[in-house]
Amino acid sequence: MNTPAPLDPALRQTLADGLRALSLDPTLAAPLLDYLALLLRWNRTYNLTAVRDPHEMVTKHLLDSLAMHPFVDELAARGGRLADLGTGAGLPGIPLAIVKPGLQVTLVESNGKKARFMREAIRQLDLKDARVAESRIEALDEPGTFDAITARALATLPLILELGGHLLKPEGQLLAMKGVYPADEIAALPAGWQVRASHPLRVPGLEAERHLIAVGRVPAAG
Numbered sequence: 001m002n003t004p005a006p007l008d009p010a011l012r013q014t015l016a017d018g019l020r021a022l023s024l025d026p027t028l029a030a031p032l033l034d035y036l037a038l039l040l041r042w043n044r045t046y047n048l049t050a051v052r053d054p055h056e057m058v059t060k061h062l063l064d065s066l067a068m069h070p071f072v073d074e075l076a077a078r079g080g081r082l083a084d085l086g087t088g089a090g091l092p093g094i095p096l097a098i099v100k101p102g103l104q105v106t107l108v109e110s111n112g113k114k115a116r117f118m119r120e121a122i123r124q125l126d127l128k129d130a131r132v133a134e135s136r137i138e139a140l141d142e143p144g145t146f147d148a149i150t151a152r153a154l155a156t157l158p159l160i161l162e163l164g165g166h167l168l169k170p171e172g173q174l175l176a177m178k179g180v181y182p183a184d185e186i187a188a189l190p191a192g193w194q195v196r197a198s199h200p201l202r203v204p205g206l207e208a209e210r211h212l213i214a215v216g217r218v219p220a221a222g
Helices: 009-021 026-046 054-066 069-077 093-099 112-125 157-167 183-187
Strands: 081-085 104-108 130-133 146-152 168-178 193-201 210-217
Touching: 009 026, 009 054, 026 054, 026 093, 026 112, 054 093, 069 081, 069 093, 069 146, 081 093, 081 157, 093 104, 093 112, 093 130, 112 130, 146 157, 157 168, 157 183, 157 210
Parallel strands: 081 104, 081 146, 104 130, 146 168
Antiparallel strands: 168 210, 193 210
């Protein structure tokens, strides 16, 4: 593996403490920091993310992505399939793939530079259960394939479903990462979809409000 340049040792402690707060194994800090170092290196050339400070990246990228991890436990345990829509540089999909072995993660991204970065990250981190789909979300021809789709700061709930709802199995669900509780977006959900659950999330080191909104199809009558 092409070892990235060493990071500030304080980052490892911050990340390990955050992982403990999320009930995750603090030894997972090592592969997560390998991903972060690779992201920092590529970001200098390719502008993959607007957040450039490594300390901010630990909180706003890694820990923020991992705050939803309990809600994919069941999927990971049975080798279920998750599509991360408009994933950018692989958030939250790559951190989830690192901490949830067995979870089959498809990283959906149309930007070629970001797709190339993610392929390199998957190779270097040896993430055997992750793959990149270089495609616009609505053009991904894998209907009914996924147990869940997720999106982080991508679009409104109705637009996410318009773009990616076709990817879900009949009983599949959207696990949308949101800031404040999106009452207006929920009120605007298209016919045939309903909120199954809403979970407030706590991101270590971040005071901002976070929610995970689970949306699924309305069950057929009868």
